[in-house]
Amino acid sequence: MPKTVLCYGDSNTWGFVPGSEGRRFPLEVRWTGVLQAELGSEYRVIEEGLSGRTTVLDNPLEPYKNGREYLLPCLQSHQPLDLVVIFLGTNDLGDRYSLPPLDIARGAAQLALLSLRSEAGPDYGVPATLLCSLPQIGDTTSIVDTFSGAAAKAADLLRCFRIAADEVGVPLLDLSAVAYDDADGVHLNLDGHHAVALAVAQAVREILG
Numbered sequence: 297m298p299k300t301v302l303c304y305g306d307s308n309t310w311g312f313v314p315g316s317e318g319r320r321f322p323l324e325v326r327w328t329g330v331l332q333a334e335l336g337s338e339y340r341v342i343e344e345g346l347s348g349r350t351t352v353l354d355n356p357l358e359p360y361k362n363g364r365e366y367l368l369p370c371l372q373s374h375q376p377l378d379l380v381v382i383f384l385g386t387n388d389l390g391d392r393y394s395l396p397p398l399d400i401a402r403g404a405a406q407l408a409l410l411s412l413r414s415e416a417g418p419d420y421g422v423p424a425t426l427l428c429s430l431p432q433i434g435d436t437t438s439i440v441d442t443f444s445g446a447a448a449k450a451a452d453l454l455r456c457f458r459i460a461a462d463e464v465g466v467p468l469l470d471l472s473a474v475a476y477d478d479a480d481g482v483h484l485n486l487d488g489h490h491a492v493a494l495a496v497a498q499a500v501r502e503i504l505g
């Protein structure tokens with residue numbers, strides 16, 4: 297029976313084309329699609345991406361974007377899950393939230409903790425959970441009203457994600473070598489999707505064997 301991996305993320309998991317007006321990359325080039333191809337038939341990858349999704353924050357204009365509110369029903373609807381991959385935090389860098397880097401990392405880690413307590417694993421056990429740090433923020437000039445302070449905050453995110461992952465006891469995948477495309481500064485291009493997929497695939501094999 298294939299091992300099931302749920303990928304919980306934002307527009308970068310959904311496949312938003314950098315600098316576009318909402319175009320979406322085809323499944324086969326999105327990182328989740330590449331991940332499925334890399335892992336093969338012994339694994340089943342479930343893509344759960346939503347543009348604008350935060351870790352634990354309410355968007356005053358789109359309240360359904362709070363990642364914590366939907367995570368538990370999502371896990372329960374797809375159980376049993378062998379592994380849950382949390383790849384969130386980019387939208388928390390937005391100006392409207394004014395959060396320090398450690399709060400962003402701890403928000404993502406709270407989702408990992410919720411996964412560990414979900415009983416969504418095989419036989420209602422604990423699903424393995426992987427927390428991803430964020431890629432490098434690019435040039436956000438084109439969306440400056442939304443992410444004007446993102447690059448400065450993001451410079452300290454990897455350190456903060458390491459702290460947060462240790463606090464909840466989950467492995468952390470360092471994606472800091474990957475960069476968001478400069479077309480908007482916060483979305484993966486094709487090379488970025490491929491790099492994330494390869495990094496996650498290696499982590500999946502190490503965790504699930």
